Amino acid sequence: MSRKQDKETISGDAKRKIDFGSFFRRQGLLLMLILMIIFFRFQSPEYFFTFDNAITILVGATALGIMASAQTPLIISGGIDVSVGSVVAITTVIVGKLLATGMSSWLVVLIAISIGMLIGVLNGFIVVQLGVNPFITTLGTMSFFSGLAFILSAGQTVSIRDPLFDWFLYTKVFSIPVLVIIVVFVMALAYFIERKTVVGRNIFAIGGNKEAARLSGISTKMLPLGLYVVSSLSAAVAGVVLVSQLGSASPQLGTSYLLSVVTAVILGGTSLAGGRGSVAGTAIAVGILATLSNGFAQMQLPSYGQTTALGAALIIAVLVDQTSSKVKNK
Amino acid sequence: MQLSSISKRYGGVQALSDVSIHVNAGEILCLVGENGAGKSTLAAVAAGLVAPDSGKIFVDGEEVVLNSPRAAEIAGIRLASQELQLCPELDVMTNVLLGHYPHKKLPFLVDYASMKQKAAERLASLGLEDIDLHQNVGEMPVVYRAFVQIARSLTPGAKVLITDEPTAPMSDIEATRLLKLLKTICDQGVGIVFVSHRLDEVLNIADRVVVLRDGKLVDEMNKNEGNKERIVSSMLGHASVDGVRAGSTTNENSEVAMKVENLSTANGIFDTNLTLKFGEILGVYGIAGSGRDSLGMTLFGSNKPTSGKIIVGGNELKLGSIKSTMDIGIGYVPAERRAQGLLLERSIKENITLAFLRKLSKLGLIQKKSESASGQLWADNLSIKTKNIENAVLSLSGGNQQKVLLSRWLLTGCRILILDDPTRGVDIGSKLEIYELLQKLAHKEKVAVLVISSDIEEVLKISDRIEVMRNGKITLSKTNPTQQEVARAAYLEEAS
Numbered sequence: 001m002s003r004k005q006d007k008e009t010i011s012g013d014a015k016r017k018i019d020f021g022s023f024f025r026r027q028g029l030l031l032m033l034i035l036m037i038i039f040f041r042f043q044s045p046e047y048f049f050t051f052d053n054a055i056t057i058l059v060g061a062t063a064l065g066i067m068a069s070a071q072t073p074l075i076i077s078g079g080i081d082v083s084v085g086s087v088v089a090i091t092t093v094i095v096g097k098l099l100a101t102g103m104s105s106w107l108v109v110l111i112a113i114s115i116g117m118l119i120g121v122l123n124g125f126i127v128v129q130l131g132v133n134p135f136i137t138t139l140g141t142m143s144f145f146s147g148l149a150f151i152l153s154a155g156q157t158v159s160i161r162d163p164l165f166d167w168f169l170y171t172k173v174f175s176i177p178v179l180v181i182i183v184v185f186v187m188a189l190a191y192f193i194e195r196k197t198v199v200g201r202n203i204f205a206i207g208g209n210k211e212a213a214r215l216s217g218i219s220t221k222m223l224p225l226g227l228y229v230v231s232s233l234s235a236a237v238a239g240v241v242l243v244s245q246l247g248s249a250s251p252q253l254g255t256s257y258l259l260s261v262v263t264a265v266i267l268g269g270t271s272l273a274g275g276r277g278s279v280a281g282t283a284i285a286v287g288i289l290a291t292l293s294n295g296f297a298q299m300q301l302p303s304y305g306q307t308t309a310l311g312a313a314l315i316i317a318v319l320v321d322q323t324s325s326k327v328k329n330k
Numbered sequence: 331m332q333l334s335s336i337s338k339r340y341g342g343v344q345a346l347s348d349v350s351i352h353v354n355a356g357e358i359l360c361l362v363g364e365n366g367a368g369k370s371t372l373a374a375v376a377a378g379l380v381a382p383d384s385g386k387i388f389v390d391g392e393e394v395v396l397n398s399p400r401a402a403e404i405a406g407i408r409l410a411s412q413e414l415q416l417c418p419e420l421d422v423m424t425n426v427l428l429g430h431y432p433h434k435k436l437p438f439l440v441d442y443a444s445m446k447q448k449a450a451e452r453l454a455s456l457g458l459e460d461i462d463l464h465q466n467v468g469e470m471p472v473v474y475r476a477f478v479q480i481a482r483s484l485t486p487g488a489k490v491l492i493t494d495e496p497t498a499p500m501s502d503i504e505a506t507r508l509l510k511l512l513k514t515i516c517d518q519g520v521g522i523v524f525v526s527h528r529l530d531e532v533l534n535i536a537d538r539v540v541v542l543r544d545g546k547l548v549d550e551m552n553k554n555e556g557n558k559e560r561i562v563s564s565m566l567g568h569a570s571v572d573g574v575r576a577g578s579t580t581n582e583n584s585e586v587a588m589k590v591e592n593l594s595t596a597n598g599i600f601d602t603n604l605t606l607k608f609g610e611i612l613g614v615y616g617i618a619g620s621g622r623d624s625l626g627m628t629l630f631g632s633n634k635p636t637s638g639k640i641i642v643g644g645n646e647l648k649l650g651s652i653k654s655t656m657d658i659g660i661g662y663v664p665a666e667r668r669a670q671g672l673l674l675e676r677s678i679k680e681n682i683t684l685a686f687l688r689k690l691s692k693l694g695l696i697q698k699k700s701e702s703a704s705g706q707l708w709a710d711n712l713s714i715k716t717k718n719i720e721n722a723v724l725s726l727s728g729g730n731q732q733k734v735l736l737s738r739w740l741l742t743g744c745r746i747l748i749l750d751d752p753t754r755g756v757d758i759g760s761k762l763e764i765y766e767l768l769q770k771l772a773h774k775e776k777v778a779v780l781v782i783s784s785d786i787e788e789v790l791k792i793s794d795r796i797e798v799m800r801n802g803k804i805t806l807s808k809t810n811p812t813q814q815e816v817a818r819a820a821y822l823e824e825a826s
């Protein structure tokens with residue numbers, strides 16, 4: 001093929017190919033989710049496919065969904081935050097401690113969330129202002145704050161009975177729990193910001209080519225800093241959600257979220273290199289993770305099997321993505 | 331070594347056509363020419379990095395096929411390229427022997443004692459005893475790395491050493507030392523091909539000088555016949571540049587758009603003064619390292635000057651702030667289109683609206699219709715060749731990508747436009763379109779256009795006025811200078 005023809009094919013088809021790539025990726029994920037649902041449906045015919053179970057799955061996905069919605073734009077911008085698990089831990093411990101003093105539960109929630117945000121400010125400051133690699137920074141703060149959570153709580157689990165937290169857990173609107181409404185709202189908001197706003201566009205620009213963004217007058221400091229704050233904020237909110245779901249506060253609560261948040265985002269098609277990704281993909285990936293955990297529980301399989309399955313799915317999904325982007329670049 | 335009738339074509343550009351050079355053992359051959367004359371391509375062909383379309387290569391009278399760097403190395407050809415190929419985290423001795431470590435009886439055990447000795451011998455034979463063998467290369471001053479690079483390339487069996495502009499980042503003292511080093515190597519019987527922009531050096535060291543222009547060998551002279559005037563005139567040729575300059579409407583009374591006073595920076599600009607008027611194209615020319623390369627970024631507020639003032643519209647501009655620069659109506663098209671300008675995976679539309687998105691939105695919400703309309707309008711205005719502005723910018727040719735960058739700033743309605751090498755890597759057709767566009771902008775719409783360029787013909791062709799930089803200073807400031815005047819100022823003259 002001559003060079004000229006080659007060029008024409010590329011310019012004509014590039015858009016279609018790129019769209020096809022992400023479409024295929026998106027549909028591939030959706031297909032994965034549907035296959036999983038069918039599989040579990042036959043494994044557990046009388047229960048899995050019920051409304052109640054669907055709600056259970058969604059409630060189970062609340063904390064992960066909230067954190068992944070905030071992590072997605074952060075990773076698109078070229079950053080990453082692996083400290084969210086420790087923010088969950090420290091938030092729950094603070095909630096437990098403060099409630100024990102008899103403080104108003106609204107105030108407790110407010111304080112816990114503010115502390116979470118402060119950790120985000122710290123992460124953001126170290127990464128953006130001091131220029132430390134984001135992975136290393138948040139690895140450090142993760143270790144620091146999860147240790148602090150253990151010190152503060154002396155490793156104890158405190159059980160919590162409080163009207164506000166019970167309200168969170170039990171209130172339903174049209175038989176849909178308020179927690180589900182919250183996570184759907186958060187995801188919708190993240191999707192809206194990603195697709196419709198200047199901020200969303202700038203996040204892609206910074207992640208795609210930071211220098212080009214800077215030379216186009218986009219603030220390449222304030223926006224990333226804000227994303228770290230939002231990520232920690234989401235973890236603090238997730239902490240409060242978990243306290244109400246479990247009725248207890250423990251420094252161990254966050255450990256399971258150490259990597260599952262980042263996993264959900266990557267599985268959803270967001271590139272760790274930045275510049276590419278979507279909240280919609282993340283939402284499906286969160287659905288996959290939650291369904292997997294629900295299905296495994298019903299089949300009474302060991303929960304370790306879940307992480308094995310997830311690991312395999314993650315690598316396959318990323319391979320599919322890389323192959324399609326190679327095709328695209330040819 | 332002998333290169334015979336080498337030709338190489340890159341797309342529509344004939345980088346080399348029928349070039350033959352030879353270098354004898356113990357001889358220094360200097361290769362000079364303008365940017366894009368084919369020097370680097372020729373060096374790459376000799377080093378096995380690029381396969382020529384036609385032509386033969388002989389070493390010691392025998393024909394060799396250099397289809398890989400490895401093949402070139404076996405043939406005895408060594409390249410010390412412009413981009414240093416060293417491992418910054420490793421020390422000097424490891425770098426010098428990179429890939430050729432001496433080993434103990436067991437082949438996987440590195441013999442550090444003998445390595446140290448060998449590295450020391452290599453450096454000593456080159457008169458570089460003062461370099462610390464144990465220092466990490468990344469911690470050395472950049473100029474010393476060039477010495478290490480050369481020491482590294484002189485593995486046993488080296489017959490020809492090609493060095494591509496090693497002295498570009500060096501001061502005179504360091505450059506002198508490097509030249510001495512090359513002489514030492516040459517005295518050991520190695521043939522040297524030395525590529526440089528600095529004519530003083532070339533005349534100082536060369537046994538023979540070869541001048542390339544537009545991929546052709548245009549002049550060859552022996553040491554005693556060479557002089558600067560002859561080299562410069564061969565480099566430039568006598569091809570007259572058709573003046574498209576007609577149409578300039580500025581005069582003494584034209585309004586000043588930007589006045590730069592005593593500007594100095596940490597990266598190579600010293601005490602520079604410039605005046606840019608509305609309705610003109612001011613061209614700034616200079617070779618690499620002349621300060622020309624950092625001027626645009628500095629004026630745009632990307633880095634903060636150490637001293638000086640920039641006055642726009644009667645007010646002093648806040649220095650080192652892109653935001654204030656943009657707010658006052660200055661746009662900037664950077665030199666590195668891909669690295670500094672484009673979001674390659676995003677659409678043409680998004681790339682066009684990037685700097686103006688805030689104005690195309692209400693309360694932070696992008697107004698889809700006005701965004702698409704603006705994108706389409708400018709894609710049409712600049713006749714960007716695409717079926718759909720939603721296509722990724724990656725799908726466009728270099729010239730059209732450059733037009734996307736231009737429309738990004740035209741959309742903002744900026745009154746002052748600074749462009750760094752606006753036609754680098756752009757095909758000839760788009761080049762002319764861009765020139766026409768810039769002239770229309772300046773002469774019809776009275777925008778102040780500053781074109782900073784490494785292409786002398788470009789500057790001569792489109793500028794109403796020309797400033798030439800050398801060693802961080804302006805050496806020439808003139809309306810309609812001749813090519814000779816510009817070249818003299820860029821290559822020869824010291825600022826008074």
